[in-house]
Amino acid sequence: MPMNEEYSLPYNLFLIGFMGSGKSSVAAYLHRKYEMPLFEMDETIAEREGMSIPELFETMGEEYFRAAETALLIELQSNQNTVVSCGGGVPMRACNVEAMKRNGKVILLTASPETILTRVSGNDNRPLLKGRKNVAGIQALMEQRRPCYEAAADLTIATDGKKVEEICREIFQRLQGTPAD
Ligand SMILES: Nc1ncnc2c1ncn2[C@@H]1O[C@H](COP(=O)(O)OP(=O)(O)OP(=O)(O)O)[C@@H](O)[C@H]1O
Numbered sequence: 393m394p395m396n397e398e399y400s401l402p403y404n405l406f407l408i409g410f411m412g413s414g415k416s417s418v419a420a421y422l423h424r425k426y427e428m429p430l431f432e433m434d435e436t437i438a439e440r441e442g443m444s445i446p447e448l449f450e451t452m453g454e455e456y457f458r459a460a461e462t463a464l465l466i467e468l469q470s471n472q473n474t475v476v477s478c479g480g481g482v483p484m485r486a487c488n489v490e491a492m493k494r495n496g497k498v499i500l501l502t503a504s505p506e507t508i509l510t511r512v513s514g515n516d517n518r519p520l521l522k523g524r525k526n527v528a529g530i531q532a533l534m535e536q537r538r539p540c541y542e543a544a545a546d547l548t549i550a551t552d553g554k555k556v557e558e559i560c561r562e563i564f565q566r567l568q569g570t571p572a573d
């Protein structure tokens with residue numbers, strides 16, 4: 393496990409979870425602390441397409457965005473030791489889960505709808521939260537997604553009340569208990 397800077401994982405870490413569950417924060421910490429190459433799926437797609445995620449949804453449609461996500465995951469199969477902060481909808485497609493599992497561990501970050509609401513209240517760059525930025529709206533979408541998220545996960549980490557650093561420590565502790573293949 394990369395508890396020192398010299399260790400390199402022979403696989404990727406895919407962080408999945410609901411919007412605001414902390415994927416980007418955890419990925420950024422792992423990148424800073426362990427020098428793991430970092431891949432932000434949303435950012436990469438937005439950069440390549442030359443527009444923001446809300447603009448992409450609006451002009452090209454959600455299906456176009458979902459196809460771009462799948463293509464990107466297939467590209468990432470040739471990487472290793474990379475921490476990938478996935479888009480929140482990635483685990484909803486079986487082919488995406490297959491692509492992640494081919495060379496990675498899938499780590500699900502969870503948080504209560506109340507925690508998510510406080511974490512996402514600061515910005516409007518999440519088109520799927522439009523009109524449902526309240527506990528009931530978040531909970532409904534979360535329940536809809538839960539089966540796919542849980543089925544995809546090799547590890548699940550509850551993040552409520554934990555600091556990003558603690559979450560990262562827990563990831564590595566628990567990865568030591570999972571099979572290496
Ligand atoms: N463990 C934590 N404790 C407190 N605040 C957190 C924690 N993790 C993330 N946050 C804060 O919550 C907000 C959302 O976090 P982040 O952007 O990492 O989530 P995300 O899962 O990447 O969301 P998205 O799917 O929308 O990209 C940020 O403001 C971040 O600073």
Ligand SMILES: O=C(O)C1=C[C@@H](O)[C@@H](O)[C@H](O)C1
Binds near residue numbers: 410411478479480517
């Ligand atoms: O949960 C989702 O479906 C999404 C989450 C974001 O990361 C973006 O990928 C986009 O806003 C869709």
Ligand SMILES: [Mg+2]
Binds near residue numbers: 415477
């Ligand atoms: Mg993010």
